[in-house]
Amino acid sequence: MSVLDPTLLAEAVAEAAAAVLPAVSPLTPAPAQPGSPHVTAAFAGGAIAELDGGVPGAVVILVGTELVAALAASPLGDLEISAAVQPALDAAALRLGGRARGAQSLDIDVEGFDISALLGGAFSTIPLIGTGIAAAVLIPEATLAGAREPITEAAASAIAAAVEEPEPFVPAFGVAAPAPRGLELLQGVDMEVTVELGRTRMTVRDLLALTPGAVLELDRAAGSPADLLVNGRLVARGEVVVVDEDFGLRVTEILDANAAV
Incomplete structure (x- = not known):
């Protein structure tokens, strides 16, 4: 079990995600704040990954129009937000002491979308600041309370080699849309x-x-x-x-x- 204060832990998780999330300029976590069901209105898309390894709940990363537009305009076709965000969700999960399942893109604009219900109740929001608020990490309070000691990347590789990948988490919502930007955002995106x-x-x-x-x-x-x-x-x-x-x-x-x- 993590001994970190939940607020400090949330910020540490966001910092790990920010280091690998595609962005034009380096991202810096802002102070954690109580999550609002209206937080999705400030973003263009997002992805969610349920956690394994004894850590409860899921982590959501919301992204702005820059990344969503770059994915839509990719020369390889319209790429899923989940593919671009998976490494950041993986990094967040390791900091929480667990592993992220396969990410699923979210259609945050669909009528009736409820981020609080999707995350199972109260959650923390940590904005990621680049050129403005470029993204945000959402972490349920239950997940922060159930966090374990951080897992190193070497240990994560060993676990991945020994454990069969579980079935991906499938939320009840879908995917999002565009507003042009450069290919530089996609340089670090992992592709199958x-x-x-x-x-x-x-x-x-x-x-x-x-x-x-x-x-x-x-x-x-x-x-x-x-x-x-x-x-x-x-x-x-x-x-x-x-x-x-x-x-x-x-x-x-x-x-x-x-x-x-």
């Missing part, structure tokens, strides 16, 4: 990159009949380039190579933004 050798279709009967040693025929001829997908979007093709006993991809073709997946 996949190399696909090919695809096939199978009946349920054939799937159930699969056994070790079975060979599946894909829709690619031997020697055909593999696809490089970023968050499910096709962006390049290349040749599969071996690098120090690991597979790699030598990119041979970059596709334009209109390429179909």
